[in-house]
Amino acid sequence: TDEPTDEPTDAPTDQPTDQPTDEATAQPVLDGNLDWGVKESFRSYVTGPIANGKVELAAGATQPGAAYRFPKATGSFDAKAQTLSAAFEGSVRFLGHEDKGSYVLDLKLSGLEAEIKNGKGTLVADVSSKDRTTHKVSTFKDLAIATLDLPAGELKAKDGVVALKAVPASLTADGTKAFGGMYQPGDALDAVTAAVSLTKDAELPQGGSGGAGGAGGTAGGAGTTGGTDATAGSAGGGSVGGSAGGAGNLASTGADVPAGALMGAAGALAVAGGAAVYFARRRNPANSEV
Secondary structure (H helix, E strand, O other): OHHHHHHHHHHHHHHHHHHHHHHOOEEEEOEEEEEEOOOHHHHHHHHOOOOOOEEEEEOOOEOOOOOEEEOOOEEEEEOOOOEEEEEOOOEEEEEEEEEOOEEEEEEEEEEEEEEEEOOEEEEEEEEEEEOOOOOOEEEEEEEEEEEEOOOOOOOOOEOOEEEEEEEEEEEOOHHHHOOOOOOOOOOEEEEEEEEEEOOOOOOOOOOOOOOOOOOOOOOOOOOOOOOOOHHHHHHHOOOHHHHHHHHHHHHHOOOOOOHHHHHHHHHHHHHHHHHHHHHHHHHOHHHOOO
C-alpha cells in the first residue's frame, strides 16, 4: 500500500510549476508609433509637376515631419526569444496623373506591421494598387513590402520602450507589386523608425521622425502641387518643381547655393522625368519603342 501513494505525489507537483515560467516571457505592446516616408523620390514624384497629385492620410495617420506616422501599436515583445510583432493603425494613399476625374496612379498602404524574428526584420502592409494600363485595382493582404537591416546587438526595452531608429529598408520582390514595376527588388526605401511601449507609464518619443531617408527627405518646403484639401496639403510635403525652382531663384539672385543642393534638385527632376516616361509608355504601348 505504500508504493502507489509515493510515486503519484511527486510527479505532478514539479512539472506544472516549471513550464508556465518559460512560456510567459512575451510582453504585450500597449502603444507605439511607426514613422516611415515610404520612398522620398516617389513622394516627390507624386506631388510634383508631372504626376500633379496628392497624398491622403487616414485612420489616424499624420505627418509630424518628413515621414508619415502610423500610431496605436498593438502586439507583443519577447526579449528572451528576441521577437517583436507590432501592428500600427493609419493609412497613406498616393494619387497622381488625374484623368477624367480619376487617378491613373493610385496606391494605398495600410495595416503596417513590423515583424522581427531570428535577427531578421520585415515591414508588412495591406496594399491596394491600380494597374496603370488596365486600371484594374489589385489588393494584397499582409504583403512583405520591405526587409529591415537591423543593427547588431540585442533587441531590448529601455524604460519600458523598445525602439528602432532609422533602420534601413529595402524593397522586397513581393513589394514591387505595390509600385507596379517602377522599382526593383533591393531598391532602397525610406528608413523606418518605430517605438513601442510595454508599460503604462512608458513615454514614447515625441515629434517628427528623422528617418525619412535620402538627402531630400524634407525637399519641397511648405508648398505642395496638386493638393486639393487640407489633408492633402499637409501630407504632400512639397513638389520637386518647387525645390528645383527655389534653387534656381537663389542662383539667379547671386545667393550662395551649394553645388550639392543644385545637383540634388536636378537629380530629383531626373527621377521624376524617368517616371513620367514610364507612365507615358504604360499608357501608350504603341510608343514604347520611342
